[in-house]
Amino acid sequence: xxxxxxxxxxxxxxxxxxxxxxxxxxxxxxxxxxxxxxxxxxxxxxxxxxxxxxxxxxxxxxxxxxxxxxxxxx
Amino acid sequence: xxxxxxxxxxxxxxxxxxxxxxxxxxxxxxxxxxxxxxxxxxxxxxxxxxxxxxxxxxxxxxxxxxxxxxxxxxxxxxxxxxxxxxxxxxxxxxxxxxxxxxxxxxxxxxxxxxxxxxxxxxxxxxxxxxxxxxxxxxxxxxxxxxxxxxxxxxxxxxxxxxxxxxxxxxxxxxxxxxxxxxxxxxxxxxxxxxxxxxxxxxxxxxxxxxxxxxxxxxxxxxxxxxxxxxxxxxxxxxxxxxxxx
Numbered sequence: 431x432x433x434x435x436x437x438x439x440x441x442x443x444x445x446x447x448x449x450x451x452x453x454x455x456x457x458x459x460x461x462x463x464x465x466x467x468x469x470x471x472x473x474x475x476x477x478x479x480x481x482x483x484x485x486x487x488x489x490x491x492x493x494x495x496x497x498x499x500x501x502x503x504x
Numbered sequence: 505x506x507x508x509x510x511x512x513x514x515x516x517x518x519x520x521x522x523x524x525x526x527x528x529x530x531x532x533x534x535x536x537x538x539x540x541x542x543x544x545x546x547x548x549x550x551x552x553x554x555x556x557x558x559x560x561x562x563x564x565x566x567x568x569x570x571x572x573x574x575x576x577x578x579x580x581x582x583x584x585x586x587x588x589x590x591x592x593x594x595x596x597x598x599x600x601x602x603x604x605x606x607x608x609x610x611x612x613x614x615x616x617x618x619x620x621x622x623x624x625x626x627x628x629x630x631x632x633x634x635x636x637x638x639x640x641x642x643x644x645x646x647x648x649x650x651x652x653x654x655x656x657x658x659x660x661x662x663x664x665x666x667x668x669x670x671x672x673x674x675x676x677x678x679x680x681x682x683x684x685x686x687x688x689x690x691x692x693x694x695x696x697x698x699x700x701x702x703x704x705x706x707x708x709x710x711x712x713x714x715x716x717x718x719x720x721x722x723x724x725x726x727x728x729x730x731x732x733x734x735x736x737x738x739x740x741x742x743x744x745x746x747x748x749x
Contacts, residue, residue: 435509447526447719447726453686470525486686488510492530493520498510 432503435483437475440495444472450487450496456480459487513537515546517566526726528716529558531683532625532692536596537565539697543704549592550584552577554601557632558625561596575606578613581620592703594621600630603639603663610669610711617674617708621699624665624711627718628737635721639663642740647721662740666713670747677702677710678747682738684717684730695745707749715741 437458444466450473451459458481462474488496515537523529540546551569553561554577562569572580577595585593602610602624613620629647630636636649642662644653654662666678677699681692692714699710715737717729724732 443520445525449526449726449730452727483509485510489686489689490531492523492525492527494512494516494530494534496510497508497512500507500509502507 433483434501434503435478435481436499436501437478437481437487438497438499439473439475441472441474442466443468443493443495444470445493446470446472447492448473449490449492453486453490455484455486456482513541515540515549515566517564519563521564522560523557524718524720526717526719526729527557527631528627528683528714528718529625531689532596532623532714532716533558533561533564535683535689535693535696536594536623538693539700540567540592542697543700545592545700545704548590549594550588552581552584552593552595554595554597556598556601556630558596558598559632575601575604576609577601578606578609578618578620578622581622582613582616582618585618585620589619592621592700594623594700594703596623597625598631599624599626599628599638599640599665600632603665607639607663610665611672614669614672614675614709614711617676619703619706619708620710621703622709622711623696623699624713625716626665626713626741627716627721628662629718629721631718631721635718635723640665640741642737664741666711666746669711674709675711675747676708676749677745678713679711679745680713680715680741680743682715682733682743684715684733688743691743698748713741715743 679695
């Protein structure tokens, strides 16, 4: 039974500090080319299938915008 | 089936804070909130906010927070703890607040071994006023008021608060953590938890110093300021538990 992870990112309030990106061991995240309503380039997901749910992005996000949920696949 | 793995703690309000991008205050706020949630003390916790960037901490935490004048949170915490001894009282202070204007308060609160917890966020500059030299600025570090780097004969030596307090008999727990990478964040959380547990067990004065990044005050990008802390700052401020009685 494998697990799938759901990354919920509040990109409207992201300030683009990149701390989650540099600390992600699987390179799941990247900085978007677009700009949010605060005027920052926000974080977006490249490939969620690589996510192992380690929570390093959650630990390092200073704005607590990242939440991780886990789903079991049958 | 959907299970939560990492979610925002309940002791953080549903309000977005106004710190700069990459500021360490957000991480430390979350660590304190997680510890308060884990110890299940949210209804009896009272925080004392400082003067500095964290002055609006009462807007961000979902428990009671009082405000104190510059450097005086240990004095206010002493009063709150003596009037309401069943509450968990902690102060949240920066280095300009605790190590400069509030040195007298912190030393005497430690010497009386007040049963409080102090969270000391050290970013080596006055971040709120755009990065002037603080007592904890390391030698050679360039700030707005030391444009050629801090020099000994003119500005003196950086103040090591944990080492200074370690010779005082009243201090029961002193530790220095950092919020520069996931490992340090997890370690810092364990230090903060121990400092709160000490207070619950009526052991006495506990202080946790946290090396934090201030990208705006250090005039570096968030990633550069983390590299600077890990390469330069930890040489002068070594991490780990300094005193545990």
